[in-house]
Amino acid sequence: MTLVIVGAGLAGASAATELRERGHTGTIMLIGAEEHEPYERPPLSKGYLMGKEPLTKALVHDRDWYADNDIDLRLGTRVTAIDAVGRTVSVGEEQVPYAALLLATGSQPRHLAVADKAGPPVAYLRTIEDSERLRGALTQGARIAIVGAGWIGLEVAAAAREAGCTMTVYESAELPLLRVLGPEVAQVFADLHRAHGVDLRLGTSVTAADMAEADLIVVGIGAIPDTALAEQAGLDVDNGVLVDATLRTSDRNIYAIGDIANHEHPGLRRRIRVEHWDTAIEQGKVAAHNLLGADETYRRLPYFFTDQYDLGMEYFGNVGPEGYDRVDIEGSTDVANGDAFRAYWVKDDMVVAAMHANDWDATDTLRDSIGQPQPSAS
Template structure:
C-alpha cells in the first residue's frame, strides 16, 4: 500500500505505530516526529527499574538506533509540531517545514500536571515524565536525602519506593483519605498505604500543600508547608499529581476532543484520515460499551497494531481490556479490566490480604469487571477470560483459592 503516514509523537505509541505499519506490509513513506532529542523509549522504567538502578538506561529504548533507517522510517527527533493543517493534509513543525500525509496518527501522550502553589518553581522541585527527568532523579535519590513526594498515584508511590530503597527519608503527601483510593477504592487502597509505612515512609493523608518553602539561599527547596501550618523539611520535592493529555494540536485543528481525542473502535478521530493512539486516545470500547482513555503502557504498546490495521484497510477493532502494573519494594501487581468509581458493587478477595498475596475481583451485578493480582502470578489470562465471558459468578467460588479460575467461566 503506497501513500504517506505521518506520526506525531515519538514515544512508545509512535514507535510501535511505525513498527506495526511496516510489519503489516505498508510500503509507503513513514515519518515519525518527536520533540525530544532521544529516539523513542518506554516510560515504565523511568519510575521503576531504571530509577531504582536495577535496569540499564538502554533498556528503556523501543528499538536499536539503526532500526528506523533499516525500516525506511524518517525519524525526526528534536522536532516540535506546531500545527495540523487538515485541509491541506500537512503537519507544520517549529522550523516551518510542512510534511504532507495521507494518514496522520497522533501519539502526543500526556504531560504532568503542575503544582500551582507559591514556590513551585524553586530549584529542587521535580517532575517525572522524560528520560532526562529520570536521570536527574536517579542521581538525586541518595542516602539521608529528605524527599517529599506530593501525590499518591502510581508515579508518586513508585518514586517513593525508589527513594526509600536508596536510603532517603521519604514523606508522601496525599490529598485523599488513602493513596490510590480513586483507582482501587477503599477496599484495596489501604494495602499500598500499609506497604509504604512498613518501609519507613511517612505517609500523610488529607494533606493539602500550601507552599513550597525556600531554603536559606532563597532559590532552592527547604520544605513543604501544609495548609494546617505544618512544614515538612525537604531537600527534594517530587510532584506526581496526575497527567493531562496533550490535545492542543487536535483541538486547534478542530478534532473532537473531550478528555482526550475521541476516536472510534478503529481509533479514527472525527476526521477519517486522522487517528489517535496511547494516552490521548479516548476510544470507543466494543466490550465495555463506553469510551475509555487509559494513561498506561499497555495502550501505548497495543493500540498501534489497530491503528496500522485501520490505515491498511483491515477491520480489526481495539478491544483489549485496560491493563497496568506496578512494582514497589517486594510487591508486584497487575490489574486488568475497568472498574471506575461507582462502577462496581463489591470487591471479592481470593487469598491473603494481610500477607499481600491475593487476587481481588471487582464485581457489578454478579459479574467480574476488573481483577488485580498481587504477588500471585500467571493468572491474568484467566482473569481476562472471566471478565470477557460476562458470566455471573458465585461469590464463594470466586473467593475460594481451591476453585480454578478457568472453571468459573464454565456454564
C-alpha cells in the first residue's frame, strides 16, 4: 500500500525526500493542487519578488528528481475526501488506499472584505502567480497600499520601495510586528521603514476611502490553516489539526505537518502552530521517520528569518502566552544605518526567545541560549 502525502509544498516535499533518503522503497504519492513542482515560499516576498532570484532557486527539486526517485507526483490535483475508516483518499474518480497518510495542506491568506470595496486591484501573496503579478505592479512611482504590517506586509513594502513605489502601510496595532516582537524590538522595524520613506499608519482601522487612491492594494493580515480535509475526515481540529508530539493526529494512521499542525511541543510544554519555512522542512523529516515506524518527537524550537532592505534577521524560540519580563539588547538598534544587535526575551531569568539583526556570527549563540539562564544586569 501507498504512503500518501496530501500537499505538495515544502513540508510535503521534505517528507517525500526524507522517506527516500531513509531508504524507503515503497510507493509514495505526493499530491498538490498547484501546477508547480514543490517550492519554497520565502522567495515570493524576497528575492523572486524583487527579480533578484530565478524561480528555479525556489524549487525543492527539479521535475526530474521526482521521476528519478519514483515519487508519484500529481500536480494540479486535489484530494476531495478522506475515508479514515477504509484508509483511502479520493483523487478525482480514483480511490487510493494508503498505509499511512500525511497531511501538509498549508494555509490560505486571510481575506479583507473592505479592500474589495475600495476600487483598486487587490493582491494577496501566497503562490508563484501571486508573486509574479505583484512584481509586475511594483514599478517606479506606483502607489501601493499595504494592509497589515506583519512579515509579509513589511517584506513587500521593502521590495516596493526598492522598486521606487510610493508606500503606505496600514496596521491596527500600535507598532508593526508588535504581537511577535513586543514594543522594544517592534519599534526598530517601524524606524527602519520610515527611514526608507514608508508612510506607516499605525493604530488605525483602514477604510475603503483610505485605499481608494492607490494603484494596488496588498493585503497581508495573516493566514488560515487549510483544515477542510482534516475536518471532513473527522480529525480533531482547533486552530489547525491537533497533533501530538510525534505529529500524529487523532487518527493513528494520519499525521499532519507544517502550517496546519497544532503541535504538542514537548520542550515548550504547550501547543504551538508555526507558519514558517524551517518548521515545514524539519517537521517533514520527523513525520517521514514516524511514517516508517519510528516514534520520534518533534522538539525543534521555532525559527524564522526576514530580509528587509539591508537588514537580515534571524529569530529563535517562542515567547508564548505568558509573555516575558524584559528584553535584553546588546549592540545598536540603528539598523537603518547598518548597525547590528542581539536581543534576548527573558521570562523568570530564562531566555525564551532570541534574535539578531545583521549579526550573522550570532546564530549558534542565540539558538543555544534558549532555555538558559539570563540573570538581570542589575
